[in-house]
Amino acid sequence: MEQITLDISRVYDFVSAEEIKKLSGETLSAQQTLYQGDGQGNDYLGWLHLPSEIAQEQIVGIETAVAGLKEKTEVLVVVGIGGSYLGARAVNDALAHNFSHLKKGQKAPHMLFAGHNIGEDYMHELLELLDEQSYSIVVISKSGTTTEPALAFRILKNHLEEKVGKKEARDRIIAVTDSSKGALRQLATDEGYRSYVIPDNVGGRFSVFTPVGLIPLAICGVDIRQLVAGAKEMSQSCDPALPFEENPAALYAATRNALYRSGKKIELLVNYHNKLHYVSEWWKQLYGESEGKKGKGIFPAAVDNSTDLHSMGQYIQEGERTLFETVISVEKTDHQVKVPGDPANLDQLNYLEGKNIDHVNKMAELGTILAHLDGGVPNIRISVPALNAHWLGQLLYFFENACGISGYMLGINPFNQPGVEAYKKNMFALLEKPGFEEESAQIKSRL
Numbered sequence: 001m002e003q004i005t006l007d008i009s010r011v012y013d014f015v016s017a018e019e020i021k022k023l024s025g026e027t028l029s030a031q032q033t034l035y036q037g038d039g040q041g042n043d044y045l046g047w048l049h050l051p052s053e054i055a056q057e058q059i060v061g062i063e064t065a066v067a068g069l070k071e072k073t074e075v076l077v078v079v080g081i082g083g084s085y086l087g088a089r090a091v092n093d094a095l096a097h098n099f100s101h102l103k104k105g106q107k108a109p110h111m112l113f114a115g116h117n118i119g120e121d122y123m124h125e126l127l128e129l130l131d132e133q134s135y136s137i138v139v140i141s142k143s144g145t146t147t148e149p150a151l152a153f154r155i156l157k158n159h160l161e162e163k164v165g166k167k168e169a170r171d172r173i174i175a176v177t178d179s180s181k182g183a184l185r186q187l188a189t190d191e192g193y194r195s196y197v198i199p200d201n202v203g204g205r206f207s208v209f210t211p212v213g214l215i216p217l218a219i220c221g222v223d224i225r226q227l228v229a230g231a232k233e234m235s236q237s238c239d240p241a242l243p244f245e246e247n248p249a250a251l252y253a254a255t256r257n258a259l260y261r262s263g264k265k266i267e268l269l270v271n272y273h274n275k276l277h278y279v280s281e282w283w284k285q286l287y288g289e290s291e292g293k294k295g296k297g298i299f300p301a302a303v304d305n306s307t308d309l310h311s312m313g314q315y316i317q318e319g320e321r322t323l324f325e326t327v328i329s330v331e332k333t334d335h336q337v338k339v340p341g342d343p344a345n346l347d348q349l350n351y352l353e354g355k356n357i358d359h360v361n362k363m364a365e366l367g368t369i370l371a372h373l374d375g376g377v378p379n380i381r382i383s384v385p386a387l388n389a390h391w392l393g394q395l396l397y398f399f400e401n402a403c404g405i406s407g408y409m410l411g412i413n414p415f416n417q418p419g420v421e422a423y424k425k426n427m428f429a430l431l432e433k434p435g436f437e438e439e440s441a442q443i444k445s446r447l
C-alpha cells in the first residue's frame with residue numbers, strides 16, 4: 001500500500017538507532033495508555049478511532065446537505081479560532097489554487113476566515129469585500145463562548161441579515177458546536193440555523209475529521225471522502241498491534257523524545273511546498289497546546305522553504321544548537337514547468353535548461369538537509385507522495401496519533417489546555433466583563 005513514509009536515519013549521528021530502540025518499551029507503554037484509554041485526559045480520545053467510525057452515509061449526508069449552499073456561495077467565511085479553524089484552513093490552503101481569489105472561472109467557493117483574530121481593520125476590510133460577494137458562514141465553536149469568534153459572528157450575522165434578509169441569512173449560516181451546551185448552541189436553536197455537533201470527546205485541535213473540518217471543506221469542494229479514507233488508512237498503519245519499527249507514529253514519537261532528551265528542545269517543521277504553510281500552523285497548535293505543560297515540551301516552530309532559508313536559514317545553520325528538523329517532502333508536483341533556454345544566458349542558468357522547477361526545489365531540500373546536518377541539526381523526513389486530500393488525511397492523522405503517544409511519553413496530559421485560560425482572565429478583567437470585578441480591580445492595580 002502506497003503511503004506516507006518516515007525516515008529517521010538522519011538523526012543517528014545525534015541519537016543512535018540503539019538509543020531510539022531503547023525507548024521502544026516506553027513508547028509502546030505510552031501507546032497502550034492511549035489505546036486502553038486509561039491515561040490523563042482519557043475523556044478526549046474520540047479522535048483516535050474516528051476515521052474508521054465515520055460511516056460513508058455520514059459523508060454522503062454532509063455532501064448532500066451542503067450542495068445547495070455550495071451552489072449559491074462565492075465566499076465561505078469560516079468563523080472560528082484555534083482548533084476550530086486551523087484544520088479546515090490547513091486542508092483548504094493545501095489543496096486550493098494558489099491564486100483562487102483572483103482566478104476567473106473558479107467554481108468552488110473561496111474559503112475566508114474570521115474570528116481567528118481581533119483585528120478591527122481586518123473585519124472592516126472583510127465586510128467591505130463581503131458587500132460585493134455572495135457569501136455564507138460556517139460558525140464553529142465547541143464551547144460556544146470563545147470571545148474572538150463570538151465577536152466576529154455577531155458582526156457578520158448582522159451584516160448578512162442586512163444584506164440578504166433574515167430568512168435567507170438563516171439558510172446561509174451553519175453552526176458547528178456542542179450538542180447541548182454553550183451560547184452558540186442556544187443561538188443556533190433560537191435562530192433555526194442548520195447545525196452539526198462537535199463530539200464531546202474530541203478536543204478542538206483533534207477535530208479536523210469531525211464536522212469542524214468536514215463541513216467547511218465539503219462546501220469549498222474538497223474531496224472529504226478521500227480525506228477520511230486517508231486518515232483511516234493511516235489509523236491502520238498506526239495500529240498498536242504493529243511492531244515498534246513498523247509503526248510510523250510510534251517511531252516519530254520515540255525519535256522526537258530521544259532528541260528532546262539529548263538537548264534538542266525545538267522542533268522545526270519544514271516544508272518545501274508553499275501550500276503547506278497552514279499544515280504547519282495546524283501542527284504547531286497540535287503539538288504546542290498538547291505538550292507545552294509543567295515546564296516541559298518540545299517547542300514547535302515552522303519554516304517555509306526555500307523562502308525562509310533567506311531569513312531563518314542563518315540561525316538554523318549556525319545559531320544555538322537546540323534544534324531538530326522534521327521535513328515534509330512532497331514527492332510529486334501537480335504540474336510541470338521547465339526551465340527555458342536563453343541564448344544570452346546572462347543569469348547563467350542554462351545548465352538547468354529543460355529541468356523541472358521541482359528538480360531545483362528537491363536539490364534545495366537535499367542540499368539544505370545535508371548542510372543542516374553538518375551544522376548540528378538532526379533531521380526527520382516525512383515523505384508525502386503528492387498533495388491531495390487522501391495524503392493529507394494520512395498526514396494529519398499520523399501527527400495526531402504520534403502526538404497522543406508523545407504527550408504521554410512526556411508525562412503530561414496531551415488533551416487539555418489549562419494555560420489558554422490565563423490571557424482570557426486578564427482580558428476579561430481589563431474589558432470589565434460582568435463577573436470579573438475583583439480581577440478588574442486587581443489587574444488595574446498593576447498598571
Ligand code: PA5
Nearest residue numbers: 082083084141142143146204205
Ligand atoms: O484545541 C483547542 O481546544 C482550542 O484551540 C480551541 O479549539 C479554541 O480555543 C477554540 O475553542 P472553541 O471551539 O470552544 O471556540
